[in-house]
Amino acid sequence: MLTSDDNSVATFLRAACAAGRPGDRLPSVRQLQQRFHVSPITVQRVVRALVMEGKAVARPGDGTFVTSGVASPTRPVDHSWQTVLLGRSPEVGRGLEHLAIPRAASTLGLDTGFPDPMLQAQHLLATAAARCARRSEAWDRCPPQGLVELRTVFAAELGGPFSPADVLITPGAQAALDSIFRVLARPGDPVVMEDPCYPGAIVASTLAGLVPIPVPTDEHGVLPDALGDVLARSGARMMVVQPRHSNPTGSIMTSERRVSILAIAREFGCFIIEDDWVRDLDLDGPSGPPLIIDDQHGHVITIRSLSKAAAPGLRVAAVIARGPALARLVSARLAADFFTAPLLQTIAAEILPSAVWQRHLVVLRSALRERRDLLVTELAAHAPQLRCTPPRGGVAIWVQLPAGIDEAALASACADRGVGVSVGNTYRLTESPHGYLRLAFGTSEASSLSVAAERIGSALRSLLDQ
Ligand SMILES: Cc1ncc(COP(=O)(O)O)c(C=O)c1O
Missing domain, CATH: 3.40.640.10 (Type I PLP-dependent aspartate aminotransferase-like (Major domain))
Structure with missing residues (x-):
């Protein structure tokens, strides 16, 4: 997840990728640090995001390079025999992609419970x-x-x-x-x-x-x-x-x-x-x-x-x-x-x-508590029509929508504003009289959560005004 501080570096590198040819070397971490007055961690986070988007490739010890971005032309392959053999798709795994696939850096992802990499025990x-x-x-x-x-x-x-x-x-x-x-x-x-x-x-x-x-x-x-x-x-x-x-x-x-x-x-x-x-x-x-x-x-x-x-x-x-x-x-x-x-x-x-694991958990819980409280406060300010009961643990809030608001329409309006949310229906085996969204608070940095709440409020207003 990129913060607003990262945007100038990201904009610059995206433009460099778009203008460059496959294999062109991108500026080094040090050059970017000096140019934008940001920390090496910020630069590395942006580079990681570009790599995940497939725009750049990082070769440790060598540098970061522009990828082709264009699929190599191949002869069309006829897979119709597989369609005949396998029949109707069971659609296994549909709706779970957000659990496994890293999301685009430009989206504020409140739709996966995995805490953001800064909160994970990666160093340990x-x-x-x-x-x-x-x-x-x-x-x-x-x-x-x-x-x-x-x-x-x-x-x-x-x-x-x-x-x-x-x-x-x-x-x-x-x-x-x-x-x-x-x-x-x-x-x-x-x-x-x-x-x-x-x-x-x-x-x-x-x-x-x-x-x-x-x-x-x-x-x-x-x-x-x-x-x-x-x-x-x-x-x-x-x-x-x-x-x-x-x-x-x-x-x-x-x-x-x-x-x-x-x-x-x-x-x-x-x-x-x-x-x-x-x-x-x-x-x-x-x-x-x-x-x-x-x-x-x-x-x-x-x-x-x-x-x-x-x-x-x-x-x-x-x-x-x-x-x-x-x-x-x-x-x-x-x-x-x-x-x-x-x-x-x-x-x-x-x-x-180990004691370090216990320390990690203390820090993680405290960060999650802070983010949960922040999201609840920001939602109350920007989307007071939503009913949220803060959970006593875990990574997400189950939010009830006002009567008449369609959860899929709200999720789509949030997506248009760059916020990923989980639609209540994904979790249900029956119909519900109300729509719900599940909003994960661990995936985004605190500053991004405020922006996300503001955008969710704007998405909700756009539906309430219709
Ligand atoms: C309720 C619940 N059970 C199980 C899992 C799967 O956990 P794991 O990452 O250990 O496979 C998840 C993942 O999000 C989950 O939300």
């Missing part, structure tokens, strides 16, 4: 990576369940009766969801999901041939009576819940709700998939322990992600499960990719128990 990771890469086990084969030293860290974090034998390492929480849907259910099975819920869970379950069934929620998560009814009617034996800082609503399950949900799972003989996606991001005090702590009988399978607190590229998550379910998930790992990259596992094992 790079230092640990340099050390870990010299260790033989970082490159060798590894048990499909994961390195025992990392599993020990995750088991110790849970405490109680949990041991490294209950932990499986996966390349991220998304991969864990994918394996669980494929291995612990059969194609055609219903799977109960909170409405609204994380779109990645909807997509992965659908890809596995499952049928997502919505269960209504309130500010404390799933409604127990409705859950009982849904399980009875659908015959589903798996549900996905986010007990803390749920994505997108930010709801937190109360202790009574937790007891009820566990009792229902026991009564129906169900798996509860607990997606603990922002374990480290309580912003206003503790939000309670993971649900699995209260489960004696192996109903709960917890997925513990690291990507929001560390960095999206640290593709390491833990699944805590017991019994045959765990054994099947370990086999699935073997079939999918043998094991999670041991280099990443050794890095995580080194960082997570």
Whole structure:
């Protein structure tokens, strides 16, 4: 994300790329620093943005060069045989692109929960990576369940009766969801999901041939009576819940709700998939322990992600499960990719128990708290018609639109003004009487959040005036 201070450098370099020929050398970091009186970090951020846009290529130690920008002319290729063979597209992954693909530097991206690179643990990771890469086990084969030293860290974090034998390492929480849907259910099975819920869970379950069934929620998560009814009617034996800082609503399950949900799972003989996606991001005090702590009988399978607190590229998550379910998930790992990259596992094992990681979390939480509060204040000033309840943790605010405002139209008006937002419908399995947007506050620097709120206000006014 570029700040307003970066604009002059960016404008200059974009013009140089447009005017230059492929292979032309762009001015060096030092030259740009002197010319625009900015820091090397600013220049590097702009260059990174241009590289991501495909306008320039950086060769470390050599310089930055203009890319061709024009696809090389090729003979037209006939792929129609593939269309005949593959049939209708399942549209797998549509709507999730913002989770994986870096966005254009010119957009204020409030549509992905990954904190901006300045808030990520990149420095910590790079230092640990340099050390870990010299260790033989970082490159060798590894048990499909994961390195025992990392599993020990995750088991110790849970405490109680949990041991490294209950932990499986996966390349991220998304991969864990994918394996669980494929291995612990059969194609055609219903799977109960909170409405609204994380779109990645909807997509992965659908890809596995499952049928997502919505269960209504309130500010404390799933409604127990409705859950009982849904399980009875659908015959589903798996549900996905986010007990803390749920994505997108930010709801937190109360202790009574937790007891009820566990009792229902026991009564129906169900798996509860607990997606603990922002374990480290309580912003206003503790939000309670993971649900699995209260489960004696192996109903709960917890997925513990690291990507929001560390960095999206640290593709390491833990699944805590017991019994045959765990054994099947370990086999699935073997079939999918043998094991999670041991280099990443050794890095995580080194960082997570360290004091510097704890310090990183303190700084990250404080920055997120500040940005959340700023966005809420700025929205109240520029778009007072929006209803936002500040979440007690996580990375985004779930914002209710005034009656009659179409969420897709508002998202499009925001996009016209250079602001990316997530449309409420992406998270829903049912119709809603109101439109919603999900606004992530960690992706943008504080100054950009004020600009974004102003533009969202302008987009909303343009629709209200119609
Ligand atoms: C609720 C939720 N669960 C799981 C994931 C996937 O996390 P990971 O990056 O660890 O794959 C995300 C990513 O945004 C998420 O929002």
